[in-house]
Amino acid sequence: MIINHNMSAANAHRNMAINTGNASKSMEKLSSGLRINRAGDDAAGLAISEKMRGQINGLDQASRNSQDSISMIQTAEGALNETHSILQRMRTLAVQGSNDTNTSVDRTSIQDEINQLTKEVDRIANTTEFNTKKLLNGDLQGITGAKAGVLDKEATFANGSVKLGAVTNASLATATDVIRINITKDTFTDGSSLSTTGILSTGMFSVSTVLGNVNKAKVFVSGGTNIVISGAASTGSANADITIALTSAQMKALKSGDTITISLQKKEAAQTDSSKQIRAQIGANAGQELGIGIGDMGSTALGIRKTNGDALDLGSQTSSSGAIKLINNAIEKVSTQRSQLGAVQNRLEHTINNLNTSSENLQSSESRIRDVDMAQEMTNYSKNNILTQAAQAMLAQAKSAPEQVLQLLR
Template identity: 25%
Template sequence: MSLKVNNNIAALSSQRYLTENDRKLAQSLERLASGFKINRAADSPAGLVVSEQLRGQIAGIDQAIANSESATAMVQTTEASLSEVNNLLVRVRQLALHASNVGANDQSALEADQLEISNAIDAISRISRESQFGRRNLLDGSTGVTGGASGAGLSFVSASQYTRTSPIQGYQVEIEQVASRAYMEGGTEITESNLPGMTLTLEEGGRTAQVQSSEGDTPNSLVGKLKREAERAGLNLDITLTPAGTLYVQHREYGSAPTFRAGSNVAGVLSESGSGLEVATLGADVQGRLGGEIARGMGQLLIGQSGSENTDGLQVRYIGALVAVGEEGPDGRPIFERQPQPGIAGTINVANNALTFQTGPNAGQSTLVALPLSSPNFLGRKVTNASGFSSLADVDVRTTAGAADTLKITDAAVDELTLARGRLGAFQRNNLEKNIATLRVTAENLMAAESTIRDADVAEELTTYTKNRILFDASAAMLAQANTIPGKVLELIR
């Protein structure tokens, strides 16, 4: 060992260790004080990047949860208003039934019923006009999807929140195949010779109607008996004896789904074999395009397919234009019937004002919902009635026919409203509530991951702190000892 005065290597080494131990001790104290093991980028550059990304995701998820809860509150407010409208419709229906009891009602009772119905309709109109969430109207149609049709025999049915607003000229409706109904036509004429003992059987929707000819029956009377029996059994069929004397049976509903079976014990009158029931010739669904996009047919409904760019969820009905056929009727007016034809049926205009909720933590993760229009002028619009009521707003129970038609329109309005409430309930349950539950689990997992990267393990840091404190004290003591070594040179001089 050599003794030197100018350079004390032992002291320099001790000082270096003291500086390093001081840095480590300060780092341990910082981590214990802050609770984080990453307090600056230099602590862990890669860990900081991942941690900050996770923190951003967690903050986004927290806001998405708050957004979903706000959307849930709006849907619940809307549903509560619709519930009150539903209660008012139930009361209108009750009053219509009371007014239908003509044997016990006088004119003053009918006037009282009509007065209460008018008040209920005014209340429905007020709820539709004034229901709000904050300053946003809910049931006046400003937050829904509306539409209209231009074209003979073409009507707008509905649209979903995914249907895009149409251009000014509307979406062109092109019919490639018209809808038809299931039918069965006999090839054998019903005559006086084959009439005795003839049995005719129809089966539709799980219900059966059967008649047998009796003495004195004619072809017309037997077909009349079959019609009455079919009506009594609730069969949804039209039955006709053609001018040629053959039997023609047709389903009342359009499309490939509605069908029936028929048979006769005389070959060719209905079934060809004369034994057992045979399935009718199936009808066809309408086929075509909406706005140039292929649509799906269901009876007379043409429905925009899921995933279509513009017409997803759009529903239109095509029944064909009225065309004068045959000779004039008994009243001297021409006889008209619907004759749907392939080709351009018209246009549909759609205005989509559906609400958009940001329910996810990233761009594009949004959900749409359209709120219904509950105005009396809108409810019950599509009900055909003898009184000429165009909607719930027009009903009048002061006549027997008016009371009956009010009942029809009210039932339709209840159906429309309950369907809208069901859609909102499904949206709340399946979209919002499930989304909130999923986001909370995701946030929990992301917090666990971020904590693993960024949070300090206190037990581990205390162990490290104790070690660094001992090393710091030891290096300080050794530096003091090393600084005394050059003094030994003086002892040699003495």
């Protein structure tokens, strides 16, 4: 028998320490609910799950970003809803002003309301904000392609319509205006009798423009059957033109009281500054962005303010009638912008659903790696606890074994 080295006690102590450590780890897992509490628990699992956590947090934040973007879009779209209402009222006033039964007092009242409505369109465009960002003043227009100038495919009058030639003048292609050629004399018995002098000098035509972007003095008869618009700005001197090709029969069809109406919309330059565009981060990773552009919704950009800064002039029947087309164009532009915002909002709603689904699936994957199976771990804890108690009992037995040596000393 030996007493210097109690190997039975050492063995029992070693196993008790192991069982105590395992029971402690099981208790830690049970109390935290996590299978991996430190890298030593599962080094590879920790690295994988941490990447998943980064993705989950990113997806959740991207979902919140998308919700913020929807809120911004709803703010802009709500403001444009009011702009639409204003434009509809302006159109109603233009139609009212186009009726020549109005007196000068009536027209003054109409003009006063048009002036105030135009100011309100600008106020909405300049003050609508989301998180202090102005939305409708053109600051967020961002990247857009160049839009060609639009010319009515036909010039219309009471007894028919006439085809228009292409816009070949660069200056004219960047003009927004409505040109009205009023027929003042019912004298077209022979279209070929028209001279090549300016329309104003024939006494047969009265030309007016609504915004003053086209010089009405440059509307003239050419070759007896063509009405030509040359140049755009009131000070321009370009040679190229728009031609209305009129046959003799169409000339004869023009009667006193008819009006040929031509609508021009200026060519819009391309926007290339991406910093002006809202960049919505709609993914967990770099580059997963959505550009949201909102155009300038002010009265000048909508084409309902004259070049001198005044509101549309509804002081006469002719100008009121021409203003209808301009207001129609403005309504169409606002409708297009609202439609685009609505499309982006619908896309973002699908984006949010996708992000939430992806986040949920990743959380499920992370849970399988990081979370502890409580039932299994409770079994392990119970086993380790029993083994610890058994090892403690054996240590007590091993400790008392050397005491038998005392029997030899008696």
